[in-house]
Amino acid sequence: MPRALVIAGCLSGEKNDAGVAALVDELAAAVGADMTLRARTGGRPVGRALPDVLAELRAGGVRRALVVTTHVVDGRLQRAAASAVRDAAPGFESLGLAPPLLAGERDHAAVAAALDEALPARPGRVVALAGHRGPECEAALAGIEGALRERGRGDVLVGAPERLVARLEGSAPKVLLGPFLMALGHHARHEVLGELARSLSADVWPHALAELSAIRRLVISHAMSSL
Known part of the structure:
Protein backbone atom coordinates (compact mmCIF):
# COMPACT_ATOMS: atom_id res chain seq x y z
CA MET A 1 0.00 0.00 0.00
CA LEU A 102 12.28 21.83 18.86
CA ALA A 103 10.10 19.27 20.60
CA GLY A 104 12.16 18.97 23.79
CA GLU A 105 15.31 19.92 25.68
CA ARG A 106 17.39 17.33 23.84
CA ASP A 107 16.42 19.01 20.60
CA HIS A 108 17.64 22.35 21.91
CA ALA A 109 21.00 20.80 22.76
CA ALA A 110 21.29 19.11 19.36
CA VAL A 111 20.45 22.28 17.46
CA ALA A 112 22.86 24.32 19.60
CA ALA A 113 25.64 21.84 18.81
CA ALA A 114 24.90 22.08 15.07
CA LEU A 115 25.01 25.89 15.17
CA ASP A 116 28.18 25.88 17.27
CA GLU A 117 29.88 23.84 14.56
CA ALA A 118 28.45 25.80 11.61
CA LEU A 119 29.17 29.25 13.09
CA PRO A 120 32.48 29.13 14.97
CA ALA A 121 33.31 32.01 17.30
CA ARG A 122 35.39 34.89 15.94
CA PRO A 123 37.04 37.59 18.06
CA GLY A 124 35.09 40.85 18.07
CA ARG A 125 32.04 39.36 16.37
CA VAL A 126 28.49 38.75 17.55
CA VAL A 127 26.34 36.18 15.76
CA ALA A 128 22.65 37.11 15.67
CA LEU A 129 20.04 34.57 14.58
CA ALA A 130 16.53 35.86 13.88
CA GLY A 131 13.44 33.69 14.14
CA HIS A 132 9.68 34.15 14.09
CA ARG A 133 7.73 36.39 16.45
CA GLY A 134 5.21 35.10 18.98
CA PRO A 135 5.40 33.88 22.58
CA GLU A 136 6.05 30.20 21.80
CA CYS A 137 8.67 31.04 19.21
CA GLU A 138 10.44 33.57 21.40
CA ALA A 139 10.52 31.17 24.35
CA ALA A 140 12.10 28.50 22.14
CA LEU A 141 14.62 30.99 20.75
CA ALA A 142 15.62 31.92 24.29
CA GLY A 143 16.07 28.21 25.00
CA ILE A 144 18.41 27.84 22.04
CA GLU A 145 20.42 30.84 23.16
CA GLY A 146 20.67 29.30 26.62
CA ALA A 147 21.84 25.98 25.16
CA LEU A 148 24.49 27.82 23.15
CA ARG A 149 25.59 29.72 26.24
CA GLU A 150 26.06 26.39 28.03
CA ARG A 151 28.46 25.47 25.24
CA GLY A 152 30.46 28.64 25.93
CA ARG A 153 28.88 30.60 23.08
CA GLY A 154 27.91 33.84 24.78
CA ASP A 155 28.61 35.57 21.46
CA VAL A 156 25.42 34.16 19.89
CA LEU A 157 22.09 35.98 20.28
CA VAL A 158 18.87 34.29 19.18
CA GLY A 159 15.52 36.05 19.05
CA ALA A 160 12.79 37.78 17.10
CA PRO A 161 13.97 40.64 14.86
CA GLU A 162 12.79 43.50 17.08
CA ARG A 163 14.39 42.02 20.19
CA LEU A 164 17.69 41.55 18.37
CA VAL A 165 17.68 45.19 17.26
CA ALA A 166 17.09 46.35 20.84
CA ARG A 167 19.83 44.11 22.22
CA LEU A 168 22.37 45.11 19.58
CA GLU A 169 21.67 48.83 19.63
CA GLY A 170 24.91 50.69 20.22
CA SER A 171 26.87 47.45 20.10
CA ALA A 172 30.48 47.84 18.99
CA PRO A 173 31.28 44.32 17.74
CA LYS A 174 30.78 43.28 14.17
CA VAL A 175 27.47 41.47 13.63
CA LEU A 176 26.91 38.36 11.53
CA LEU A 177 23.18 37.92 10.96
CA GLY A 178 21.39 34.76 9.87
CA PRO A 179 17.85 33.32 9.93
CA PHE A 180 16.82 30.83 12.60
CA LEU A 181 14.39 29.26 10.16
CA MET A 182 14.14 25.90 8.44
CA ALA A 183 13.92 27.34 4.94
CA LEU A 184 15.02 30.42 3.02
CA GLY A 185 11.46 31.59 2.51
CA HIS A 186 10.07 35.08 2.08
CA HIS A 187 10.58 35.99 5.75
CA ALA A 188 14.22 34.87 5.74
CA ARG A 189 15.17 36.53 2.47
CA HIS A 190 13.31 39.82 2.81
CA GLU A 191 12.86 40.56 6.52
CA VAL A 192 16.01 38.97 7.96
CA LEU A 193 18.66 39.00 5.24
CA GLY A 194 17.26 42.20 3.74
CA GLU A 195 15.59 44.71 6.07
CA LEU A 196 17.05 43.52 9.37
CA ALA A 197 20.58 43.19 7.97
CA ARG A 198 20.42 46.76 6.67
CA SER A 199 19.11 48.13 9.97
CA LEU A 200 21.97 46.43 11.85
CA SER A 201 24.62 47.11 9.17
CA ALA A 202 25.35 43.39 9.53
CA ASP A 203 27.11 40.86 7.38
CA VAL A 204 24.81 37.98 6.52
CA TRP A 205 24.90 34.20 6.88
CA PRO A 206 22.48 33.35 4.03
CA HIS A 207 21.63 29.81 5.09
CA ALA A 208 18.66 27.97 6.56
CA LEU A 209 18.66 25.35 9.31
CA ALA A 210 17.71 22.62 6.84
CA GLU A 211 21.11 23.04 5.19
CA LEU A 212 22.79 21.58 8.28
Missing part, protein backbone atom coordinates in the same frame (compact mmCIF):
# COMPACT_ATOMS: atom_id res chain seq x y z
CA PRO A 2 1.54 3.37 -0.99
CA ARG A 3 2.68 5.84 1.64
CA ALA A 4 2.55 9.60 1.07
CA LEU A 5 4.92 12.09 2.64
CA VAL A 6 3.56 15.62 3.01
CA ILE A 7 6.04 18.41 3.69
CA ALA A 8 4.03 21.22 5.23
CA GLY A 9 5.07 24.78 5.95
CA CYS A 10 5.50 28.17 4.35
CA LEU A 11 6.55 27.34 0.80
CA SER A 12 6.61 30.83 -0.65
CA GLY A 13 10.38 31.03 -0.85
CA GLU A 14 11.48 27.42 -0.96
CA LYS A 15 11.91 27.11 -4.72
CA ASN A 16 15.51 26.08 -5.41
CA ASP A 17 16.18 25.90 -1.65
CA ALA A 18 19.01 23.36 -1.43
CA GLY A 19 18.47 22.68 2.27
CA VAL A 20 14.79 21.90 1.90
CA ALA A 21 15.45 19.81 -1.24
CA ALA A 22 17.97 17.69 0.68
CA LEU A 23 15.58 17.36 3.62
CA VAL A 24 12.74 16.21 1.36
CA ASP A 25 14.92 13.62 -0.38
CA GLU A 26 16.33 12.24 2.87
CA LEU A 27 12.93 12.15 4.55
CA ALA A 28 11.33 10.35 1.62
CA ALA A 29 14.04 7.69 1.67
CA ALA A 30 13.90 7.26 5.45
CA VAL A 31 10.13 6.82 5.73
CA GLY A 32 9.78 4.81 2.50
CA ALA A 33 7.51 7.32 0.80
CA ASP A 34 6.07 6.38 -2.58
CA MET A 35 5.03 9.97 -3.26
CA THR A 36 5.93 13.37 -1.82
CA LEU A 37 3.68 16.42 -1.78
CA ARG A 38 4.01 19.90 -0.34
CA ALA A 39 1.38 21.83 1.56
CA ARG A 40 1.06 25.32 3.01
CA THR A 41 0.35 25.96 6.69
CA GLY A 42 0.87 29.71 6.80
CA GLY A 43 2.71 32.64 5.33
CA ARG A 44 1.87 34.03 1.93
CA PRO A 45 -1.00 32.27 0.09
CA VAL A 46 1.26 30.30 -2.23
CA GLY A 47 0.53 26.62 -2.81
CA ARG A 48 -2.25 24.36 -1.55
CA ALA A 49 -3.27 24.34 2.09
CA LEU A 50 -2.65 21.21 4.18
CA PRO A 51 -6.36 20.24 4.55
CA ASP A 52 -6.77 20.35 0.76
CA VAL A 53 -3.70 18.18 0.17
CA LEU A 54 -4.90 15.59 2.69
CA ALA A 55 -8.37 15.58 1.10
CA GLU A 56 -6.78 15.04 -2.31
CA LEU A 57 -4.77 12.08 -1.03
CA ARG A 58 -7.82 10.53 0.57
CA ALA A 59 -9.87 10.98 -2.60
CA GLY A 60 -7.05 9.37 -4.59
CA GLY A 61 -7.16 6.23 -2.48
CA VAL A 62 -4.03 6.86 -0.40
CA ARG A 63 -4.53 5.40 3.07
CA ARG A 64 -1.12 5.89 4.69
CA ALA A 65 0.47 9.32 5.03
CA LEU A 66 2.91 11.21 7.22
CA VAL A 67 2.96 14.99 7.59
CA VAL A 68 6.30 16.60 8.45
CA THR A 69 6.31 20.35 8.98
CA THR A 70 9.12 22.85 8.55
CA HIS A 71 8.00 24.51 11.80
CA VAL A 72 10.64 25.18 14.39
CA VAL A 73 8.34 25.15 17.45
CA ASP A 74 4.96 23.89 18.60
CA GLY A 75 3.22 27.18 17.96
CA ARG A 76 0.08 28.33 16.21
CA LEU A 77 0.94 26.84 12.83
CA GLN A 78 1.94 23.46 14.25
CA ARG A 79 -1.32 23.34 16.18
CA ALA A 80 -3.23 24.18 12.99
CA ALA A 81 -1.42 21.30 11.24
CA ALA A 82 -2.37 18.97 14.11
CA SER A 83 -6.00 20.04 13.76
CA ALA A 84 -5.95 19.37 10.01
CA VAL A 85 -4.46 15.91 10.60
CA ARG A 86 -7.08 15.06 13.25
CA ASP A 87 -9.89 16.17 10.94
CA ALA A 88 -8.56 14.09 8.04
CA ALA A 89 -7.62 11.00 10.07
CA PRO A 90 -10.96 9.12 9.67
CA GLY A 91 -10.25 8.75 5.96
CA PHE A 92 -6.86 7.09 6.48
CA GLU A 93 -5.63 3.83 7.96
CA SER A 94 -2.50 5.64 9.16
CA LEU A 95 -1.99 9.41 9.26
CA GLY A 96 0.79 10.82 11.41
CA LEU A 97 2.22 14.23 12.21
CA ALA A 98 5.87 14.59 13.18
CA PRO A 99 6.80 16.94 16.04
CA PRO A 100 8.37 20.30 15.16
CA LEU A 101 12.14 20.73 15.22
CA SER A 213 23.02 17.80 8.14
CA ALA A 214 22.61 17.47 11.92
CA ILE A 215 19.34 19.39 11.73
CA ARG A 216 18.07 17.14 8.95
CA ARG A 217 18.94 14.07 11.02
CA LEU A 218 16.93 15.47 13.91
CA VAL A 219 13.89 16.10 11.69
CA ILE A 220 14.15 12.58 10.29
CA SER A 221 14.35 11.15 13.80
CA HIS A 222 11.13 12.95 14.72
CA ALA A 223 9.47 11.67 11.54
CA MET A 224 10.47 8.07 12.16
CA SER A 225 9.01 8.24 15.68
CA SER A 226 5.67 9.26 14.18
CA LEU A 227 5.18 6.36 11.76
Whole structure:
Protein backbone atom coordinates (compact mmCIF):
# COMPACT_ATOMS: atom_id res chain seq x y z
CA MET A 1 0.00 0.00 0.00
CA PRO A 2 1.54 3.37 -0.99
CA ARG A 3 2.68 5.84 1.64
CA ALA A 4 2.55 9.60 1.07
CA LEU A 5 4.92 12.09 2.64
CA VAL A 6 3.56 15.62 3.01
CA ILE A 7 6.04 18.41 3.69
CA ALA A 8 4.03 21.22 5.23
CA GLY A 9 5.07 24.78 5.95
CA CYS A 10 5.50 28.17 4.35
CA LEU A 11 6.55 27.34 0.80
CA SER A 12 6.61 30.83 -0.65
CA GLY A 13 10.38 31.03 -0.85
CA GLU A 14 11.48 27.42 -0.96
CA LYS A 15 11.91 27.11 -4.72
CA ASN A 16 15.51 26.08 -5.41
CA ASP A 17 16.18 25.90 -1.65
CA ALA A 18 19.01 23.36 -1.43
CA GLY A 19 18.47 22.68 2.27
CA VAL A 20 14.79 21.90 1.90
CA ALA A 21 15.45 19.81 -1.24
CA ALA A 22 17.97 17.69 0.68
CA LEU A 23 15.58 17.36 3.62
CA VAL A 24 12.74 16.21 1.36
CA ASP A 25 14.92 13.62 -0.38
CA GLU A 26 16.33 12.24 2.87
CA LEU A 27 12.93 12.15 4.55
CA ALA A 28 11.33 10.35 1.62
CA ALA A 29 14.04 7.69 1.67
CA ALA A 30 13.90 7.26 5.45
CA VAL A 31 10.13 6.82 5.73
CA GLY A 32 9.78 4.81 2.50
CA ALA A 33 7.51 7.32 0.80
CA ASP A 34 6.07 6.38 -2.58
CA MET A 35 5.03 9.97 -3.26
CA THR A 36 5.93 13.37 -1.82
CA LEU A 37 3.68 16.42 -1.78
CA ARG A 38 4.01 19.90 -0.34
CA ALA A 39 1.38 21.83 1.56
CA ARG A 40 1.06 25.32 3.01
CA THR A 41 0.35 25.96 6.69
CA GLY A 42 0.87 29.71 6.80
CA GLY A 43 2.71 32.64 5.33
CA ARG A 44 1.87 34.03 1.93
CA PRO A 45 -1.00 32.27 0.09
CA VAL A 46 1.26 30.30 -2.23
CA GLY A 47 0.53 26.62 -2.81
CA ARG A 48 -2.25 24.36 -1.55
CA ALA A 49 -3.27 24.34 2.09
CA LEU A 50 -2.65 21.21 4.18
CA PRO A 51 -6.36 20.24 4.55
CA ASP A 52 -6.77 20.35 0.76
CA VAL A 53 -3.70 18.18 0.17
CA LEU A 54 -4.90 15.59 2.69
CA ALA A 55 -8.37 15.58 1.10
CA GLU A 56 -6.78 15.04 -2.31
CA LEU A 57 -4.77 12.08 -1.03
CA ARG A 58 -7.82 10.53 0.57
CA ALA A 59 -9.87 10.98 -2.60
CA GLY A 60 -7.05 9.37 -4.59
CA GLY A 61 -7.16 6.23 -2.48
CA VAL A 62 -4.03 6.86 -0.40
CA ARG A 63 -4.53 5.40 3.07
CA ARG A 64 -1.12 5.89 4.69
CA ALA A 65 0.47 9.32 5.03
CA LEU A 66 2.91 11.21 7.22
CA VAL A 67 2.96 14.99 7.59
CA VAL A 68 6.30 16.60 8.45
CA THR A 69 6.31 20.35 8.98
CA THR A 70 9.12 22.85 8.55
CA HIS A 71 8.00 24.51 11.80
CA VAL A 72 10.64 25.18 14.39
CA VAL A 73 8.34 25.15 17.45
CA ASP A 74 4.96 23.89 18.60
CA GLY A 75 3.22 27.18 17.96
CA ARG A 76 0.08 28.33 16.21
CA LEU A 77 0.94 26.84 12.83
CA GLN A 78 1.94 23.46 14.25
CA ARG A 79 -1.32 23.34 16.18
CA ALA A 80 -3.23 24.18 12.99
CA ALA A 81 -1.42 21.30 11.24
CA ALA A 82 -2.37 18.97 14.11
CA SER A 83 -6.00 20.04 13.76
CA ALA A 84 -5.95 19.37 10.01
CA VAL A 85 -4.46 15.91 10.60
CA ARG A 86 -7.08 15.06 13.25
CA ASP A 87 -9.89 16.17 10.94
CA ALA A 88 -8.56 14.09 8.04
CA ALA A 89 -7.62 11.00 10.07
CA PRO A 90 -10.96 9.12 9.67
CA GLY A 91 -10.25 8.75 5.96
CA PHE A 92 -6.86 7.09 6.48
CA GLU A 93 -5.63 3.83 7.96
CA SER A 94 -2.50 5.64 9.16
CA LEU A 95 -1.99 9.41 9.26
CA GLY A 96 0.79 10.82 11.41
CA LEU A 97 2.22 14.23 12.21
CA ALA A 98 5.87 14.59 13.18
CA PRO A 99 6.80 16.94 16.04
CA PRO A 100 8.37 20.30 15.16
CA LEU A 101 12.14 20.73 15.22
CA LEU A 102 12.28 21.83 18.86
CA ALA A 103 10.10 19.27 20.60
CA GLY A 104 12.16 18.97 23.79
CA GLU A 105 15.31 19.92 25.68
CA ARG A 106 17.39 17.33 23.84
CA ASP A 107 16.42 19.01 20.60
CA HIS A 108 17.64 22.35 21.91
CA ALA A 109 21.00 20.80 22.76
CA ALA A 110 21.29 19.11 19.36
CA VAL A 111 20.45 22.28 17.46
CA ALA A 112 22.86 24.32 19.60
CA ALA A 113 25.64 21.84 18.81
CA ALA A 114 24.90 22.08 15.07
CA LEU A 115 25.01 25.89 15.17
CA ASP A 116 28.18 25.88 17.27
CA GLU A 117 29.88 23.84 14.56
CA ALA A 118 28.45 25.80 11.61
CA LEU A 119 29.17 29.25 13.09
CA PRO A 120 32.48 29.13 14.97
CA ALA A 121 33.31 32.01 17.30
CA ARG A 122 35.39 34.89 15.94
CA PRO A 123 37.04 37.59 18.06
CA GLY A 124 35.09 40.85 18.07
CA ARG A 125 32.04 39.36 16.37
CA VAL A 126 28.49 38.75 17.55
CA VAL A 127 26.34 36.18 15.76
CA ALA A 128 22.65 37.11 15.67
CA LEU A 129 20.04 34.57 14.58
CA ALA A 130 16.53 35.86 13.88
CA GLY A 131 13.44 33.69 14.14
CA HIS A 132 9.68 34.15 14.09
CA ARG A 133 7.73 36.39 16.45
CA GLY A 134 5.21 35.10 18.98
CA PRO A 135 5.40 33.88 22.58
CA GLU A 136 6.05 30.20 21.80
CA CYS A 137 8.67 31.04 19.21
CA GLU A 138 10.44 33.57 21.40
CA ALA A 139 10.52 31.17 24.35
CA ALA A 140 12.10 28.50 22.14
CA LEU A 141 14.62 30.99 20.75
CA ALA A 142 15.62 31.92 24.29
CA GLY A 143 16.07 28.21 25.00
CA ILE A 144 18.41 27.84 22.04
CA GLU A 145 20.42 30.84 23.16
CA GLY A 146 20.67 29.30 26.62
CA ALA A 147 21.84 25.98 25.16
CA LEU A 148 24.49 27.82 23.15
CA ARG A 149 25.59 29.72 26.24
CA GLU A 150 26.06 26.39 28.03
CA ARG A 151 28.46 25.47 25.24
CA GLY A 152 30.46 28.64 25.93
CA ARG A 153 28.88 30.60 23.08
CA GLY A 154 27.91 33.84 24.78
CA ASP A 155 28.61 35.57 21.46
CA VAL A 156 25.42 34.16 19.89
CA LEU A 157 22.09 35.98 20.28
CA VAL A 158 18.87 34.29 19.18
CA GLY A 159 15.52 36.05 19.05
CA ALA A 160 12.79 37.78 17.10
CA PRO A 161 13.97 40.64 14.86
CA GLU A 162 12.79 43.50 17.08
CA ARG A 163 14.39 42.02 20.19
CA LEU A 164 17.69 41.55 18.37
CA VAL A 165 17.68 45.19 17.26
CA ALA A 166 17.09 46.35 20.84
CA ARG A 167 19.83 44.11 22.22
CA LEU A 168 22.37 45.11 19.58
CA GLU A 169 21.67 48.83 19.63
CA GLY A 170 24.91 50.69 20.22
CA SER A 171 26.87 47.45 20.10
CA ALA A 172 30.48 47.84 18.99
CA PRO A 173 31.28 44.32 17.74
CA LYS A 174 30.78 43.28 14.17
CA VAL A 175 27.47 41.47 13.63
CA LEU A 176 26.91 38.36 11.53
CA LEU A 177 23.18 37.92 10.96
CA GLY A 178 21.39 34.76 9.87
CA PRO A 179 17.85 33.32 9.93
CA PHE A 180 16.82 30.83 12.60
CA LEU A 181 14.39 29.26 10.16
CA MET A 182 14.14 25.90 8.44
CA ALA A 183 13.92 27.34 4.94
CA LEU A 184 15.02 30.42 3.02
CA GLY A 185 11.46 31.59 2.51
CA HIS A 186 10.07 35.08 2.08
CA HIS A 187 10.58 35.99 5.75
CA ALA A 188 14.22 34.87 5.74
CA ARG A 189 15.17 36.53 2.47
CA HIS A 190 13.31 39.82 2.81
CA GLU A 191 12.86 40.56 6.52
CA VAL A 192 16.01 38.97 7.96
CA LEU A 193 18.66 39.00 5.24
CA GLY A 194 17.26 42.20 3.74
CA GLU A 195 15.59 44.71 6.07
CA LEU A 196 17.05 43.52 9.37
CA ALA A 197 20.58 43.19 7.97
CA ARG A 198 20.42 46.76 6.67
CA SER A 199 19.11 48.13 9.97
CA LEU A 200 21.97 46.43 11.85
CA SER A 201 24.62 47.11 9.17
CA ALA A 202 25.35 43.39 9.53
CA ASP A 203 27.11 40.86 7.38
CA VAL A 204 24.81 37.98 6.52
CA TRP A 205 24.90 34.20 6.88
CA PRO A 206 22.48 33.35 4.03
CA HIS A 207 21.63 29.81 5.09
CA ALA A 208 18.66 27.97 6.56
CA LEU A 209 18.66 25.35 9.31
CA ALA A 210 17.71 22.62 6.84
CA GLU A 211 21.11 23.04 5.19
CA LEU A 212 22.79 21.58 8.28
CA SER A 213 23.02 17.80 8.14
CA ALA A 214 22.61 17.47 11.92
CA ILE A 215 19.34 19.39 11.73
CA ARG A 216 18.07 17.14 8.95
CA ARG A 217 18.94 14.07 11.02
CA LEU A 218 16.93 15.47 13.91
CA VAL A 219 13.89 16.10 11.69
CA ILE A 220 14.15 12.58 10.29
CA SER A 221 14.35 11.15 13.80
CA HIS A 222 11.13 12.95 14.72
CA ALA A 223 9.47 11.67 11.54
CA MET A 224 10.47 8.07 12.16
CA SER A 225 9.01 8.24 15.68
CA SER A 226 5.67 9.26 14.18
CA LEU A 227 5.18 6.36 11.76
